[in-house]
Structure formats: C-alpha cells, structure tokens
Amino acid sequence: MDALKRPPAEQYNKMTIENIKIRKAVETDFQSVDFLYQQNYKLYSKNISNDYKNPPIPTLPKGTFLNITEDKNALLLVAEIDEKVVGILYAIIEKDDGDDWTHPYNRVSVEEMSVSKDFSRQGVGTMLIENTQNWAKKKGINNLIVLVHAFNKNAINFYLKNDFRDYSIKMVKKIQEKTH
Numbered sequence: 001m002d003a004l005k006r007p008p009a010e011q012y013n014k015m016t017i018e019n020i021k022i023r024k025a026v027e028t029d030f031q032s033v034d035f036l037y038q039q040n041y042k043l044y045s046k047n048i049s050n051d052y053k054n055p056p057i058p059t060l061p062k063g064t065f066l067n068i069t070e071d072k073n074a075l076l077l078v079a080e081i082d083e084k085v086v087g088i089l090y091a092i093i094e095k096d097d098g099d100d101w102t103h104p105y106n107r108v109s110v111e112e113m114s115v116s117k118d119f120s121r122q123g124v125g126t127m128l129i130e131n132t133q134n135w136a137k138k139k140g141i142n143n144l145i146v147l148v149h150a151f152n153k154n155a156i157n158f159y160l161k162n163d164f165r166d167y168s169i170k171m172v173k174k175i176q177e178k179t180h
C-alpha cells in the first residue's frame with residue numbers, strides 16, 4: 001500500500017485485525033520476539049526497579065529462544081498481522097507428582113506475554129490465550145496459571161477478563177534498606 005495513502009493508525013488496526021494469524025514462533029521471528037520481550041522488561045524496570053535493572057535492557061539470548069521453539073513442553077506463539085509480529089506468548093508445562101499431602105498436577109504456566117502498544121485492546125492478547133488453551137486441552141491439561149505483578153493492573157484486568165481468578169497472593173515486607 002502506498003505509504004501516503006495509508007489510513008490513520010486506528011483505522012488501519014481495525015481494518016487489518018481480521019487478518020491476524022496466531023502461529024508457533026520460528027527462527028526468523030527472533031528479532032520481533034526479542035523486541036516485545038524488551039517492551040515488557042522496560043515496563044518491569046520502570047515499576048519494580050528493585051528486581052529489574054535499568055536499561056540497557058537485556059535481550060533474550062538467541063540460544064534460549066531456539067531452545068524454547070524446539071521444546072515440546074513449551075509454547076512460543078506469535079500473533080502476526082500483515083507479516084508483522086504484534087504479540088507473543090510464552091508458556092511452559094508445569095508438572096508435579098504430588099506427595100502424601102498433595103495431588104499431582106499438570107498445568108500450563110504463561111511465563112510471558114506482550115502485545116505491541118499499537119495493537120493493544122483489540123483482542124490480540126485474548127486470541128493468544130485462546131490458542132494456548134487449545135494447545136493445553138489437546139495435551140489433556142485442564143488449567144492455565146500466570147504470575148502477575150501487583151502493579152500491573154492492565155494485565156490483571158486482562159486476565160480477569162479472560163476468566164483467570166486469584167489463586168495465591170505473594171506478599172513482601174521490606175525489612176532493611178538496600179545496601180548495594
């Protein structure tokens with residue numbers, strides 16, 4: 001499309017969101033996936049600077065990325081619109097055999113997800129979750145789980161809207177100022 005004749009961004013998004021494709025990541029997606037990972041690191045380093053370092057933002061090592069794409073117990077999805085990656089979701093299968101006190105479990109943990117700001121609130125994240133659910137169901141897994149930072153109200157709203165419910169609450173108490 002001629003750049004000068006492009007419709008405004010909002011209209012463009014609405015027009016093309018129908019062309020969305022959710023698929024597993026492949027090697028050539030590395031840069032796009034890394035870019036969206038960095039979007040999340042920026043958010044974390046801004047809001048939880050005790051845990052996450054300031055920029056320069058660490059990049060996802062390519063070896064790690066490739067291992068994930070080949071791991072049968074992991075899922076790295078990309079959402080693509082007009083050949084542009086606009087969202088990612090990385091999930092792993094968590095298993096436990098149980099013991100005298102607890103039942104065994106088998107669940108899918110959403111480790112990271114990110115949607116490009118230009119395409120937020122248009123259903124991309126929801127489609128990534130739905131595809132993850134289908135992948136989990138095919139493996140006979142009944143639950144998805146995610147750990148969300150308390151500051152991240154947008155993400156909490158997103159997961160609530162996608163039928164996730166509170167499971168446990170991790171609390172912290174600062175007992176001394178940082179010494180390093």
Ligand SMILES: CC(C)(COP(=O)(O)OP(=O)(O)OC[C@H]1O[C@@H](n2cnc3c(N)ncnc32)[C@H](O)[C@@H]1OP(=O)(O)O)[C@@H](O)C(=O)NCCC(=O)NCCS
Nearest residue numbers: 113114115120121122123124125126148154155157158161
């Ligand atoms: C959370 C995230 C993945 C949602 O993706 P998305 O494609 O925008 O989500 P959807 O369009 O499918 O769902 C939209 C719903 O999510 C919530 N939401 C998403 N972005 C929001 C925002 N900026 N402000 C408030 N609510 C927001 C709302 O409930 C919204 O519903 P609404 O628009 O009807 O109010 C995306 O906002 C993102 O990448 N955030 C930054 C990274 C992040 O926090 N990742 C999760 C780490 S656990």
